[in-house]
Amino acid sequence: MQRRVRTRAIAVVSALGLTGVLGGCGVGGGSSEVTLRLVAADYGTGKADSSEKYWAGLAERYESEHPDVKIDVSVYSWNDVDRKVKEMVDAGDPPDMAQIGAYADYAAKDMLYKAGDLLSIPVQADFVSQLSTAGEVNSVQYGMPFASSTRVLFYNKELFDKAGITPPRTWDELAADAEALKAEGVKYPYALPLGPEEAQAETMQWLLSGGGGYTDITGIYSVDSAPNVETFAWLKDELVGKGLTGPVAPGKLDRADAFEAFAAGDVGMLNGHPSLMEMAKKKGVEFGMVPTPGAEGESEATLGVADWMMAFNKNGNRDQVGDFLDFVYSEENVLEFSREYDLLPVTNSASRAMAASDRDKELKPFLDQLPTSELYPVGNTSWAAVNAAVKKQIGKAVAPGGSPAGVLGGLQATATRAENVE
Template sequence: MQRRWMAGTIAVVSALGMTAVLGGCGMTGGSAGLTLKLVAADYGDNAANSSQKYWDKLVKEYEAEHPDVEIDVSVYSWNDVDRKVREMVAAGDPPDMAQIGAYADYAAHNQLYKADDLLSIPVQADFVGQLATAGQVKGVQYGLPFASSTRVLFYNKTLFDKAGITPPETWEDLADDAEALKAEGVEYPYALPLGPEEAQAETMQWMLSGGGGYTDSVDSYGIDSPENIDTFAWLKDDLVGKGLTGPVAPGELNRAAAFAAFAKGDVGMLNGHPSLAKIAAKAGVKYGMVPTPGKEGTTSSTLGVADWMTAFRKNGHRDQVGDFLDFVYSEKNVLAFSREYDLLPVTSSASSAMAASGQDRHLRTFLDELPSSELYPAGKTSWADVSAQVKQQIGKAVAPGGSPSGVLSRLQAEASRAESAE
C-alpha cells in the first residue's frame, strides 16, 4: 500500500447536496493549508434531507482528525451537477473530486486519476465486483462507484387481492395479471414508463428479462439483437396493444409520473428502485416486491445502476485526495449514506453489514439482486449519446403502427457510429 503524504489541507466539495457556488480549485485557505474541492450530487428531496447534511457531518469528523486539512464541498441537484462539472472542466478549473453520473469522457481525455493511484488496496478491493468493473475504461478503473440500486417489480397488494391474483414470475403471468387488473378497473395494470425522463432504465430492464441487453458478449452494442426485438414485439402486441399499460402512451409516460400514480393506488405493477418503497409507504400503499418476471421464468439478471466518484488530475493532490476517499469509503460512512437515502452500499463490507441488519429489511430484496445485476455500459464514451437516443426514440417501438425492429435497428446504427468514433 502506497505511503500517503498528508501535509496539506484538503477541501472537498460536498458530494450529495444542493446549492453552493464553486470558486476556483487549488491552493486556498492559508499558507499551511491545502483545500481540495469536491462537487457532489444531491440525493435528498427537500432541504431537510439534503445531501449537504451528510457531507457536513462526514467532513467535520475527517477534519477533526486532520487539522491541516480543509474539505470544501458544494452540492448541486441532479439537474445541474453534471453540467456544472463540465463547465468547470471546460474552463480549465476542474474540482479535485466530482461525484456525478458519468466518468468515461473524462477518462478518455486522460483527465482522471486511476483507482490504483488513489485508494489503498483494502478499500479498492472492497468494491462490489460488478460495480468496480462497470467503472472501467479498457480494463482500467477510473470511476469509483458511490451509490447503487437495483430494480424489482412492485405490485399493489390491495389491487392484487381484489383481483384474486398472485405476483407474476413470467411474461405470460404478467400479462394475465394485467388483464385481471384491467377487468377490475385499474387505471394502469402495468405502468410502462418509456418517456424521456429515464426510458433507458425501463428499456434495459425489459431487455434483460428477454435475455438481451444493450451490449453483446464481446461488449459491442447489440441493441437490435433478436432477443431485444422479440422483447419489444411482445410488449407492443401483448401489453400495449391490449390496453394493459394505462391511458398515457408509454413513450409519454415518465418514471416520476408512474411512481406518483403507484403512490395514488392507480397502478397494479411497475418496475421500481428503493425510493419507490419509501414513496409508497409514505402514501399508505400496501405493496409487495418480487424479482422481475422473465420470458420463461424469473429473470436471471436485473438492472443495476451506479453513480460515480471521480478525481481530476489537473490540480495534483493525489495522495491527499486518496486519503480522504479512503475515509469516505469506510464501512461506517458507506452504510450511513446508503441508509439515509435508501440506496445500496457499493462495498462488500457495508453490503454484508446491511444484509445482517434488521433495520435494513426493506432493502433486502434489492440487495439480493445486486450480485447478479448488470449495469449500463458506462465505460463507453458513446453511452451518453446512445442513452439520449434511447430516451427519445424507444417509445415509438411500442406505439400503434410502430416497428420494434425498425426502431431498434435505427438505434443500433446510431450506437455503432458513436462507438466507432470513440
C-alpha cells in the same frame, strides 16, 4: 440551484469502505494548508434531507483529524450537477473530485487519476466486483462507484387481492395479471415508463428479462439483436396493444409520474427501485416486491445502476485526495449514506453489514439482486449518445403503427456511429 457546503477537512471513509494507505502520506504533516474541492449530486428531496448535510458532517469529522486539509463541497441537483462539472472542466478549472453520473468521457481524455493510484488496496478491493468492473476503461478503473440500486417488480397488494391474482414470474403471467387488473378498473395495470426521463432503465430491464441487453457478452452494442426485437414486439402486442399499460402512452410516461401513480394506488405493478418503498409507505399503499419476471421464468439478470466518484488530476493533491476517499469509503460512512437515501452499498463490507441487520431488512430484495445485476455500458464514451437516443426514440417502438425492429435498428445505427467517433 447551487448548494454550497464549506466543510473542514473530513476524514471520510467512502461508500466503498476503503481506508487510506496509498493516500495516507502528506495529509497530516507540513505547514501549508490544502483545500480539496468536491462537486456532488443531491440525493435528497428537499432542504431537510439534502446531501449537503451528509457532506458537511463528513467534512467536519475529517477536518477534525486533518487540520491542514479543508474540504470545499458544492452540492447540486441531478438536473444540474453533470453540466456544472463540465462547465468547470471546459473552463480549465476542474474540481479535485466529482460525484456525478458518468466518468468515461473524462477518463478517455486522460483527465482522471486511476483508482489504484488513489485508494489503499483494502479499499479498492472492497468494491462490489461488478460495480468495480463497470468503473473501468480498457481494464483500468477510473470510476469509483458511490451509490447503487437494483430493480424489482413492485405490486399493489390490495389491487391484487381484489383481482384474485398472485405476483407473476413470467411475461405471460404478468400479462394475465394485467388483464385481471384492467377488468377491475385499475388505471395502470402495468405502468410502462418509456418517457424521456429514464426510458433507458425500463428498456434495459425488459431487454435483460428477454435474454438480451444493450451489448453482447463481448461488450459490443447489440441493440437490435433478435432477443431484443422479440422483447419489444411482445411489449407492443401483448401489453400496450391490449390496453394494459394505462391511459398515458408509454413514450409519454416518465418514471417519476409512474412512481407517483403507484403511490396514489393507481398502478397494479411496475419496475421500481428502493426509493419507491418510502413513497408508497407515506401514502399508505400496501405493496409487495418480487424478482422481475422473464420470458420463461424469473429473469436471470436485473438492472443495476451506479453513480460515480472520480478525481481529476490537473490540480495534483493525489495523496490528500486518496486519503480523503479512503475515509469516504469506510464501512461506517458507506452505510450511513446508503441508509439515509435508501440506496445499496457499493462495498462488500457495508453490503454484508446491511444484509445482517434487521433495520435494513426492507432493502434485502434489492441486495439479493445485486450479484446478478448488469449495468449500463458506462465505460464506453459512446454511451452518452446512445442513452440520449434511447430516451428520445424507444417509446415509438411500442406506439400504434410503430416498428420494434425499425426503432431498435435505428438505435443500433446510432450506437455504431458513436463508437466510430471514439
